[in-house]
Amino acid sequence: MKKKAVHYLNQFFGQVGGEDMADFEPVLHDGALGCSNIFNGVAKNVEITHTLICGDNFVASHPEEAVERCLKFLEGKSFDLFIAGPAFKAGRYGNACGLVGKAVSEKFRVPVISSMNVENPGVELFRKDIYIFKGGARATTMKPDIEAMAAFADKIAADQRLLPAAMEGYFGRGIRHQVFLADLGLEPVPACDRAVDMLLAKLNGAPFETELPIPAQDLVAIAPAIKDIRKAKIALVSSGGIVPSDNPDRIESCSATRWGKYDIAALERFPAGEYKTIHAGYDPAVANQNPNVVVPLDAIRELQKQGVLGEVDDYFYTTVGTGTTQGEAARMGQEISAVLHARGVEGVILTAT
Amino acid sequence: MKLEIGNFVVKEVAFGAKTGFADGVFTVCKEEALAEVLKDEHITEAELHIVKPGDEVRLCPVKEALEIRCRVSGAPGNHPGVTSGLQSAATGRVHTLSGAALLVVGKHWGSFQDGILDMGGPFQRDTIYGFLKNLVLVADTDEEFERHEQQKKNHALRWAGMRLAEFLGNTLAGLTPDSVDTYELDAVNRRCAAAMGLPSVVYVMQPQTQMEAMGYNTLIYGWDGNHMLPTCMHPNEILGGAVISGSFMPCSSKISTYEFQNNPTIKRLMKEHGKTLNFLGVIMSNLNVVMEQKLRSAIMVAQIAKNLGADGAIVAEEGYGNPDVDYIQVIVELENAGVKTVGISNECTGRDGKSQALVALDPKADALVSTGNVSELLRMPPMKTVLGELDALQRDGLSGGWAGCVAADGSCVIENNAMFCSDHPSGYSVKRCFEF
Known part of the structure; x- marks a missing residue:
């Protein structure tokens, strides 16, 4: 008897429509659909019995509602695995696969298998929550990407030994366990020989692979002090999510990929009602009553009047810090600092929450 | 400096009337051997067993492993400064049983x-040790001061092991x-041109020495590390x-005296030399x-x-947790020194x-063996058989054991921490961690 799986697809691969249908609300479809058929064609121990389809924008703009409605469809359904994507390099699709997959994994305690390209932001966001296979950048790799997911699903269904992430082909989930080398079909080389061989490679400039990778630390050197702050131009930058009330740049409330730059030249302080926070990671009540507690425009204007500061930049720069990956944060930081340099800003007051 | 180690390859260890090695069989006269062990008045009970690979035997609490060997020339005994007078251990000749070990097990009490x-x-x-032919000493002592302590010096048993290994050896x-x-x-600075032209390498050993009280740490010529x-x-x-070996480190991280005597990292580096x-x-x-x-x-x-x-350098740490800081710090200092x-x-x-994985991390530690x-x-x-007392695992504070970890049928659940020397930082480990 084959194990049952549910397959999550976006509006495009779920054959609803293209970008114009990206707000499509979730539906559960009986049976396989589109690329689910490729999966069912190769999987020996697993069969996709239902497809769950939802528009990428619907998930992005209503993440909680989308997840809740998807989970609701699955209640009472009998399934052993959950397949999501492949999402290739499509960021919103990857995000949706991750969000829904993570929720399904937590609620139904079934293995969740997805596939994304290394550059899909969904990888860093969800690699610790679900199995994400290393997939291609575009849908031209649909077949091999699905075959990799199906082969792994088959192994899980047959209760076979699962190999380390690098050998199976998914992004490591940050889970480290000891394994005897022989159990992986590897030569049982004792640690002394692995160490000497690694040292010889390191000494001879040959490639070697550490067995315990240390996560890269991106430490930024502290800039030299401003010589005379009374003449300096200072800017306000924040990851606290303060934006004009209509959030004109549609900065995400969580896992931000966008930042905004807004004119404050005429403002003495942020008036409540005209500015608010869209940050989903803290209680917004106080910040909405008085956005200046997050971005201290009122205080810096006061210092400006007292002559403590030279000048305040005519714009403030803002994004959301919660759930935002280090990679996205670094990119946005570089983009913002390029603008600051161009505008002759010498110092920044950076507020987080 | 030249050290010769003469190997006697053991096919079988057996009890018999006279202790000695012949035709691959090492025979132990039990009475004679026990009499040697009991020369220390602090040993109150002692028994010997023989176990070989594949036997359905569990040993617990295992305190130490040693090679059965003797000094033929050079130092006056197997462990100068500990069981004999002081002299350099670097030269002379040692005779040793190859493929066998002496394991020391507490009859009741663990630590x-x-x-x-x-x-x-x-x-x-x-x-x-699962692949060696082992003589097992199971014994008890009168060391009442530490009977119910989690940290034990295990002095009488560790020294009994050294004395017996040398007596038989x-x-x-x-x-x-x-x-x-x-x-x-x-x-x-007096090496041949061929060796001098090759990359020069040191082996840095970090044996466990973190106990501030004396009597627990690794000894170097009898001196507390x-x-x-x-x-x-x-x-x-x-x-x-x-x-x-000392008597303090959590057990899977332990480097037994057997592993110091046979350190496989040193042996490989000696083989590569030149x-x-x-x-x-x-x-x-x-x-x-x-x-x-x-x-x-x-x-x-x-x-x-x-x-x-x-x-170049290879650094080996005996322990985990707090000493990871020493381990990473040494790697960083070495890398900083080029x-x-x-x-x-x-x-x-x-x-x-x-x-x-480690308490301390540093990107300079870019080549680690797990x-x-x-x-x-x-x-x-x-x-089928337990030598020692399995209850010690759940009663006496063994690293990796806890109350309730032993079932009535003799099965047990442990953290690897309790598996004797199993991570073998001396270099024997044929396992490692992988990311899943």
């Missing part, structure tokens, strides 16, 4: 550093070994018995509890390595595998 091991079944392979003195391994290194600064040693001194590298020698360091002490030792190690002209370094240690990633996960959960089926 933090003691462990468990199986001779058969699915966990036979977790320690090298002495019967090999006049015999002709099956093979002789010769370990010889000239002074670092807690009371020394790192120093340069000849590799032959380690193989020749200058270092004995071929792919120039083995400068051992820097004997230690592990400390105070940050300033850790830093001082790390700076000393890097200084010695640099002054010896090392291009010495390309590889580390050997276990990891502690938790039962779920999600915890940070030997296992301290906190891997292991479910051990019952064995």
Whole structure:
């Protein structure tokens, strides 16, 4: 008897429509659909019995509602695995696969298998929550990407030994366990020989692979002090999510990929009602009553009047810090600092929450 | 300096009327051997057993493993400064039983550093002792002061092991070994041009020395490793018995005296010497509890390595958790001194595998060998025979055991931490951690 799986697809691969249908609300479809058929064609121990389809924008703009409605469809359904994507390099699709997959994994305690390209932001966001296979950048790799997911699903269904992430082909989930080398079909080389061989490679400039990778630390050197702050131009930058009330740049409330730059030249302080926070990671009540507690425009204007500061930049720069990956944060930081340099800003007051 | 180790390859260990080695069989006269053990009045009971690979036997609490060997020439005994007068262990000749070990097991009482091991079944392979023919000393002592302490010096039993291994080993003195391994290194500045042209390498050892009270730490020529600064040693001194295992380290991280006597990393480096590298020698360091002490030792190690002209280093840590700081600090100091370094240690990633592998991390530690996960959960089926007392595992504070971890049928659940020497930071480990 084959194990049952549910397959999550976006509006495009779920054959609803293209970008114009990206707000499509979730539906559960009986049976396989589109690329689910490729999966069912190769999987020996697993069969996709239902497809769950939802528009990428619907998930992005209503993440909680989308997840809740998807989970609701699955209640009472009998399934052993959950397949999501492949999402290739499509960021919103990857995000949706991750969000829904993570929720399904937590609620139904079934293995969740997805596939994304290394550059899909969904990888860093969800690699610790679900199995994400290393997939291609575009849908031209649909077949091999699905075959990799199906082969792994088959192994899980047959209760076979699962190999380390690098050998199976998914992004490591940050889970480290000891394994005897022989159990992986590897030569049982004792640690002394692995160490000497690694040292010889390191000494001879040959490639070697550490067995315990240390996560890269991106430490930024502290800039030299401003010589005379009374003449300096200072800017306000924040990851606290303060934006004009209509959030004109549609900065995400969580896992931000966008930042905004807004004119404050005429403002003495942020008036409540005209500015608010869209940050989903803290209680917004106080910040909405008085956005200046997050971005201290009122205080810096006061210092400006007292002559403590030279000048305040005519714009403030803002994004959301919660759930935002280090990679996205670094990119946005570089983009913002390029603008600051161009505008002759010498110092920044950076507020987080 | 030249050290010869004559090997007598053991096919079988047996009890008999007269102790001695003939035709691959090492015969032990039990009465004679027990009489030697009982010469110490603190040993109250003693028994000997023989176990071989595949036997359905579980040993617990295992306190120490030693090689059955003797000194033919050079130092006056197997462990100068501990069981005999002081003399360098680096030269002369040793005769040893190859493929066998003496295991010392508490008859009742265990301690933090003691462990468990199986001779058969699915966990036979977790320690090298599962593949050796072992003589097992099971004994009790009158050391009432530490009877109910989690930390025990285990002095009477550890010394009984050393005395017995040497007493039995002495019967090999006049015999002709099956093979002789010769370990010889000239002074670092008097080597042949071929060796001098190769990358120069040091082996940095960090044995466990973090107990501030005396009597628990690794001894180097009888000197407590807690009371020394790192120093340069000849590799032959380690193989020749200058270092004995302490009684403090969590058990899977432990390096037994057997593993100091046979250190496979030293043996491999000696083999490579003159071929792919120039083995400068051992820097004997230690592990400390105070940050300033850790830093001082790390700076000393890097200084010695640099002054010896090392291009590369291998660092091995006996322990996990707090001493990871000493381990990473030494690697960082060596790398800062321009010495390309590889580390050997276990990891502690938790039962779920999600915890940070080492307490301290640094991007300069870019070449690490992993030997296992301290906190891997292991479910051990019952064995037909238990030597010692399995209850010690759940009663006496063994690392990796806890109240309720032993079932009535003799099966038990442990963290790898309790598996005797199983992570083998000395270099024997054929397992490692992988990311899933």
